[in-house]
Amino acid sequence: MHIVQILLALTAACLGFALIARHARLPYAVVLVLGGMVLAFIPGVPHVELDPELALAFFLPPLLQASAFRTDWPAFKGNLRPILLLAVGAVIFTALVIGVAAKLMIPGLPWAAAIALGAIVAPTDAVAAAAVLRRLSLPRRLVIVLEGESLVNDASALVLYRLALAAVAAGAASWWAVGGSFILLSAGGIVFGYAMGKLTVFVIRRLDDRLLEIVATFIAGFLAFLGAEALSFSGVISVVATGLVLGRAQHRFSARTRRDSIVVWAFIEFILTSLVFILIGLQLNVILSRLDSHGPLELAVLAVALSLVLIVSRFLWVFPVTAIERLFPRIRARQGRHPWVEASIVSWAGMRGVVALAAALALPTGFPDRDLLVFLAFCAILATLVVQGTTLEWLIRRLGAEERRRPGMGVEEAAARTLVAHAALREMERRAEDLLAGAIAQDLLPEFRDRVRLLDGINQGAIAAERGSRLEHRLHALRAGRARLIRHRDEDGVEEELMSRLVEELDLEELRLRRLLGAADA
Numbered sequence: 001m002h003i004v005q006i007l008l009a010l011t012a013a014c015l016g017f018a019l020i021a022r023h024a025r026l027p028y029a030v031v032l033v034l035g036g037m038v039l040a041f042i043p044g045v046p047h048v049e050l051d052p053e054l055a056l057a058f059f060l061p062p063l064l065q066a067s068a069f070r071t072d073w074p075a076f077k078g079n080l081r082p083i084l085l086l087a088v089g090a091v092i093f094t095a096l097v098i099g100v101a102a103k104l105m106i107p108g109l110p111w112a113a114a115i116a117l118g119a120i121v122a123p124t125d126a127v128a129a130a131a132v133l134r135r136l137s138l139p140r141r142l143v144i145v146l147e148g149e150s151l152v153n154d155a156s157a158l159v160l161y162r163l164a165l166a167a168v169a170a171g172a173a174s175w176w177a178v179g180g181s182f183i184l185l186s187a188g189g190i191v192f193g194y195a196m197g198k199l200t201v202f203v204i205r206r207l208d209d210r211l212l213e214i215v216a217t218f219i220a221g222f223l224a225f226l227g228a229e230a231l232s233f234s235g236v237i238s239v240v241a242t243g244l245v246l247g248r249a250q251h252r253f254s255a256r257t258r259r260d261s262i263v264v265w266a267f268i269e270f271i272l273t274s275l276v277f278i279l280i281g282l283q284l285n286v287i288l289s290r291l292d293s294h295g296p297l298e299l300a301v302l303a304v305a306l307s308l309v310l311i312v313s314r315f316l317w318v319f320p321v322t323a324i325e326r327l328f329p330r331i332r333a334r335q336g337r338h339p340w341v342e343a344s345i346v347s348w349a350g351m352r353g354v355v356a357l358a359a360a361l362a363l364p365t366g367f368p369d370r371d372l373l374v375f376l377a378f379c380a381i382l383a384t385l386v387v388q389g390t391t392l393e394w395l396i397r398r399l400g401a402e403e404r405r406r407p408g409m410g411v412e413e414a415a416a417r418t419l420v421a422h423a424a425l426r427e428m429e430r431r432a433e434d435l436l437a438g439a440i441a442q443d444l445l446p447e448f449r450d451r452v453r454l455l456d457g458i459n460q461g462a463i464a465a466e467r468g469s470r471l472e473h474r475l476h477a478l479r480a481g482r483a484r485l486i487r488h489r490d491e492d493g494v495e496e497e498l499m500s501r502l503v504e505e506l507d508l509e510e511l512r513l514r515r516l517l518g519a520a521d522a
Helices: 002-024 028-040 052-070 073-078 080-105 111-121 126-135 140-170 175-207 210-230 235-252 255-282 284-288 296-325 329-334 339-348 354-361 370-398 411-432 438-459 464-492 496-520
Strands: none
Touching: 002 028, 002 255, 028 255, 028 284, 028 370, 052 140, 052 210, 052 235, 052 255, 052 354, 073 080, 073 140, 073 235, 080 111, 080 140, 080 296, 111 140, 111 354, 111 370, 140 175, 140 235, 140 339, 140 354, 175 210, 175 235, 210 235, 210 255, 235 255, 255 284, 255 354, 284 370, 296 339, 296 370, 339 370, 354 370, 411 438, 464 496
16 A cells, blocks of 8 residues: 555646646656655655666656657658667767766776766657647757657667676677677567567457557557567667557557547656656655765766766767768758757757666666766756756747747648548549439538538638638537537436437537637638
């Protein structure tokens, strides 16, 4: 019961901190970490120590899978070069820079241990930046690159981290061996994750039960992670591959499964990310209790120096790479209109999170200067979350990187909706020509023709007020129907199951009308 009470208390605290973050217009990850730190020093609050194996095996798979599930694969593939330059190139560069800095600051630290620290703090955490990015209208390419980086950089950092640990244990390591192991771990993770994704799609199509189908998508991430790790492949890359496969196949699932899974996964993401960040804050007193041999001034100097090196190292990678890319006309043509503005945002969007902390806590007992390395990693996470997390939105607005949100329906959306409406109308007209069953189709034709006229009007720039008025009439009629249904239930009684089905249909129609009404308000 003790662990249940702690989880319930932490979940309630996450809700409160999330409300504070929303009213303060701060990334909720920052508020949760700071709130966890405050809770850690309140007398009587039980010490909660985050098990690194639990963090990696329980929290990471569903969060990575959810991000991969939402990823636009064509856009991801189209921006694979900048994504890999950040997710692999920047991670390796950051690990080396931090390794050199740690070696200079702590002379007795072995090189492999210094590189391990670099691998720990190298991967960025997109969850921390997501709260800011969702509130702003950034160029699509920039968002795809930042989200794509977060999917892959955890894997590259953890592979490098694992190899550094092996080098410490063995006393030395060949760079050729490191490179070969990196390729083997990554390739194995991709193949295993792809196979797991295909297997999950095969199973889902035969379950014919939306609840079981959602459970299958949830379990798939854990199976991909644990199975790949058991085979000595990269579990993180495996989860990402599984999520990408499921994301590509989701439009072939049933409509109810897709709709319900969005709600379920949104709940899972909120609970897990909130618990992760508040648990990060709660680790502070546990970490400090193990550093009695180091003075406060020494710890402060080391923490500030390492955090500054970490932040600057991302600039040292992004800006030279951007400059080199500008030398190639084909690459330059694909970059945004303001490449240096985008480079500044990408450089500053370098917050660290759960993967870095879990990797630090997973350092084995007896590892050289383990407690000091864990403390430095924690301070780097805290510094990037607080300093960069609270100023990223200001920087984006200051640089003028936001795109103007065009009111109404975009050209691409209107064209896609028009294709659907015309195809549906042609099918209904074909059925209306049937001499035996055409009467019903004839009755339905005006509805389908009206929908086509509405979308053709949007494509042709028809008067917005007229389109909006038509949709408003439909919306008011729908509300009147719902109100009458509720009165009928209260007066004559209607079975709750029947009531739920009818209200669900009305809700779906209202959502459709509201989306179109938003487009008509352009």
